[in-house]
Amino acid sequence: MEEFVARFNNLARLIDQPSVLVDRRGTVVLASQGAFELLGHHIAGQSFDGFIRHPDFVAALQMALTQDQQTDLLYTRMEQVPRQFEIRLAPFDKNHVFIALIDKTLERSVERIQSEFVANVSHELRSPLTSLSGFIETLMGPAADDKQAQEKFFPIMQSEATRMQRLIDGLLSLSRFEAEAHRPPTDAVDLRAIIDEVVAIKSHMADGRNIQIAVTSEWEDATQTPLVRGDRDELLEVFHNLLENAVKYSNEGSDVVFALSQGRDLAGATQDDRIRVQVTNTGPTIASQHISRLTERFYRIDEGRSRSMGGSGLGLAIVKHILNRHRGRLRITSENQQTCVSVTLPTER
Ligand SMILES: Nc1ncnc2c1ncn2[C@@H]1O[C@H](COP(=O)(O)OP(=O)(O)O)[C@@H](O)[C@H]1O
Ligand SMILES: [Mg+2]
Numbered sequence: 126m127e128e129f130v131a132r133f134n135n136l137a138r139l140i141d142q143p144s145v146l147v148d149r150r151g152t153v154v155l156a157s158q159g160a161f162e163l164l165g166h167h168i169a170g171q172s173f174d175g176f177i178r179h180p181d182f183v184a185a186l187q188m189a190l191t192q193d194q195q196t197d198l199l200y201t202r203m204e205q206v207p208r209q210f211e212i213r214l215a216p217f218d219k220n221h222v223f224i225a226l227i228d229k230t231l232e233r234s235v236e237r238i239q240s241e242f243v244a245n246v247s248h249e250l251r252s253p254l255t256s257l258s259g260f261i262e263t264l265m266g267p268a269a270d271d272k273q274a275q276e277k278f279f280p281i282m283q284s285e286a287t288r289m290q291r292l293i294d295g296l297l298s299l300s301r302f303e304a305e306a307h308r309p310p311t312d313a314v315d316l317r318a319i320i321d322e323v324v325a326i327k328s329h330m331a332d333g334r335n336i337q338i339a340v341t342s343e344w345e346d347a348t349q350t351p352l353v354r355g356d357r358d359e360l361l362e363v364f365h366n367l368l369e370n371a372v373k374y375s376n377e378g379s380d381v382v383f384a385l386s387q388g389r390d391l392a393g394a395t396q397d398d399r400i401r402v403q404v405t406n407t408g409p410t411i412a413s414q415h416i417s418r419l420t421e422r423f424y425r426i427d428e429g430r431s432r433s434m435g436g437s438g439l440g441l442a443i444v445k446h447i448l449n450r451h452r453g454r455l456r457i458t459s460e461n462q463q464t465c466v467s468v469t470l471p472t473e474r
Contacts, residue, residue, distance in 0.1 A: 130155060136223060143226040146217060147173045151186050154221065163202075163226065173224065177202075179212065189214045189222040200226075209233045245423045249292055249437065253285040260285075288435060295439035298362070299422070302446040310356040310451060313473040316400060317342065317350040319357065320383050323364045327372065335378045338368070342385040350385065351400055351472040359447045360470075364402070366440040367466050371406035373434050374464070379407040388469045398474070403467045411459035419457060420445040 133155045137144035143159035145168070153168045161168065164176045174182045177200055185196040198212040208230045217223040260278045268274035317340075324338050331338050344350045353360075364383075371381045381404065388399025411419070411426065418424045423438040425431040431438060448455050453470040 133217070133223070137225075140225050142228065145173060145224045145226075147186070147222050147224060149190055149220055151183070160226065177212065182212075185212075185214045186222055189216045190220075242422065246292075246296065249423065250289060252432075253289045257282055257285050284435075288432075288437070291435065292437045292439070295437050295443065298443055299439060299446060302359070302443060302450065306446065306450050308450070310354060310359070312354070312356060313352040314355045314357045314360060315350065316353050316355075316360065316402065316470070317344075317347050317385060319360050320364055320385070320402065323361060323368055324383065327365070327368050330369070331372050331381065334372065334375070336372055336375055336381060338372075338381045338383070340383045340385070343387060344385070353400055353451075353470045354473045355451050355470065356447075359450070363444050363447050363468065364404075366444050367404045367468070370440060371404050371464075371466070373436070374408045375406045376408050376462075381406045396469075398472055399469045400472050401467060401469045403465050405463060405465045407462050408464060410462050411457070411464055416457050416459065420455070 133144075133146050134157070137157035137159075143163045144157040145153055145160045145164075146155040148154050151173050153171055153173050156164075156168055168176060179185075179198050179200055181196075181198055185198055188194045188196050193216050195213065195215040198214070200210045200212050202208045202210060208228065211227040211229050213225045213227060215223050260282050264275060264278060268278070320340055324340060328338060342350065368381065368383075375381060384403045384405070386401050386403075388396035388401045390396055415424075415426050419426075420441045422442040424441075425436065425438045428438075445455060447453075448468065448470075451470055453468060456467045456469075458465050458467070
């Protein structure tokens with residue numbers, strides 16, 4: 126008997142997943158610590174199927190007992206967050222079957238995220254591609270000699286091609302930043318200079334909609350601004366994306382403000398080892414249910430509007446990845462038509 130228990134325990138330890146031993150009727154004879162934790166301490170002496178209620182359990186048990194065959198069953202356990210298990214049954218001896226519950230939740234969610242991602246990318250690429258093919262067909266057929274139509278269509282075709290290009294660039298940066306997520310940056314960079322540069326690059330875009338961009342700072346003498354530990358190009362990308370959004374989603378003729386200050390925690394207390402940049406703009410208030418999702422890839426409140434302005438829905442996802450690598454924080458608030466995106470970064474010491 127002792128040898129019997131030891132054999133089960135050894136196998137359970139080897140498999141390192143919740144494991145159970147049942148007799149010919151499916152009653153639990155032995156269980157590993159993990160199985161007790163998963164299914165409850167009262168499983169001993171009870172019918173295993175009573176806990177999992179799987180339609181194929183009885184058949185699988187019979188297979189293991191009579192045909193000496195291993196069977197796998199898929200099983201979803203309804204907890205607050207449903208978990209997926211693979212139940213593996215294998216013969217133990219003439220009268221007992223060894224059951225292991227292999228947790229597949231993580232694997233399945235990764236699979237789901239991946240297939241969702243591929244579906245999203247395909248959807249995003251298909252629409253500019255469809256429109257391009259349409260124009261090409263028209264220009265080769267009915268509009269072959271129509272100079273006016275050509276003058277009208279070529280710029281649209283160009284902007285569709287640019288949109289695809291931007292989407293691909295965005296996807297490539299995302300995967301690059303993801304790959305680097307665990308390598309913290311080492312350079313000391315001047316955040317104020319980065320912001321001034323981004324503002325200079327973007328001001329023509331803002332002029333077109335009569336939007337003024339201002340930079341304010343707690344450090345009147347710009348050279349006193351604390352340096353941050355970071356990667357210059359990546360931080361340029363962060364503030365470029367934030368400024369682009371602020372201008373794009375602003376009311377015509379309003380102001381966009383960059384404010385630099387010492388870091389603050391959630392309660393408002395200053396943190397002298399952090400620096401904060403707030404980008405504020407005036408535009409439609411973002412409803413709270415959207416805010417927490419804005420950094421998801423392809424998440425856009427108004428897909429049509431974002432797309433017509435050349436957006437791919439990847440900007441904030443890229444921002445979040447870069448900030449993670451920088452041990453930075455991102456916080457978005459929006460009320461009374463004021464949207465504020467706040468970035469906090471550790472200063473260099
Ligand atoms: N300053 C802002 N004001 C209002 N909405 C914003 C602002 N910044 C971002 N958003 C919303 O967040 C969405 C995602 O932003 P982003 O990832 O940069 O994608 P994109 O700009 O390409 O649409 C935008 O489509 C928009 O709906
Ligand atoms: Mg954007």
